[in-house]
Amino acid sequence: MEPRRPETPDSLRDPHGGHPPHTFDVVDSDVLYEGAIFALRGDRVRMPGGRIATREKVEHYGAVAIAALDDEDRLVMIYQYRPAIGRRIWEMPAGLLDGGSEEAPVEAAKRELVEEVGIEADDWSTLVDVVGCPGFADESVRVFLARGLREVDRPASGDDEEADLVVRRVPLDDLVTGAMSGDVVNGPCIAGVFAAAEVVAGRFTPRPVDAPWLDRPTEYARRRG
Template identity: 40%
Template sequence: MTIKDIPEEWEIRGTETPFVGNKTSVRTDDVVMPDGTVVHRDYQVHPGSVAVLALDEADRVLVLRQYRHPVRHKLWEIPAGLLDVPGENPLHAAQRELYEEAHVKAEDWRVLTDVYTTPGGCDEAVRIFLARGLSEAEGDRFEVEDEEADMELARVPVAELVRGVLAGELHNNCLVVGVLSLVAARDGDGLDALRPAQAPWPARPFEA
């Protein structure tokens, strides 16, 4: 048996969209099960996201702390954001988020990993990039607002983040997956063996 996720779509007898928000919506599908019964499945429809694990020469990761209202926490996270335009190139979106949230640019970009954040209740797909060769971006800083106006920035050693993840002190999905994937990649074939930044992403197809 090959351990690999495969695309598959069961028959849908009907669908409704009871809620439409600014960026996401909620959909209800009537899905035919293998035994022929039809069940309702509610899920959030999401445009997709990108995240950036930015690693500097001192083996520190650029992180930010931001208030997240649904979980009533200030969470340490890596820079991330929505794919605002259908078909948007995820690398371009990641470069934009790194600039907007940290005023940083990077010379070397790789795909670290691709994940579905909560596939039981949301179709959000996230591509997490590894960015190296960091330097300060040119020009003025991006004007932030709302929760981002209260954001804190820091550079934290990889080992300290790993410790925090395993101790249950850090909870953001992209930070946890990104940091542990970084360590796994180092212990495997190395960071230079990661997929190129423009690698295909079937979950959110894009123009290179």
């Protein structure tokens, strides 16, 4: 079976045909908190019946993650501490987009792969785009597939958390099992694992490295820049 190029199935096309019956206009907005990597905003939004409702929204720079796949169908994974959940978890190499530059997302991914695990790749493509919490946050993560791996010197890091991380090449089948068993819980990582498995199985080809990224966040970077 020849791998398929991913295209939008008819069942998932916009049911409004690009002409939704209501536009949720933001009438007014207040910045409630602004930090180093995200902000919290309170938007007053016009609802379909005309009522104005407040909706809280987290603004974010956006991020990239890398499914670095070697010739033995293993992904390069890191085991690191995450303060928000208070424990170490398995993740793909990843990092924030540079909100203050015009850097292409794949360039950010290349930089993170070298900085976190000391690897460069010859072949890059787009696996999936993940919006983890669309109910209240605009963060979107683009997961790239990187192949043709080679090890390079990893630059010294002044980040105490990165100094503690463990790097390991994990068989893709083990990561699929880990996602189903609950041992892999990072959302973009899970999405990337299953997408990479589809590519390895020959059912799909990944998208081009510069494929359109519809939900890439821009508001926070534009407001701060």
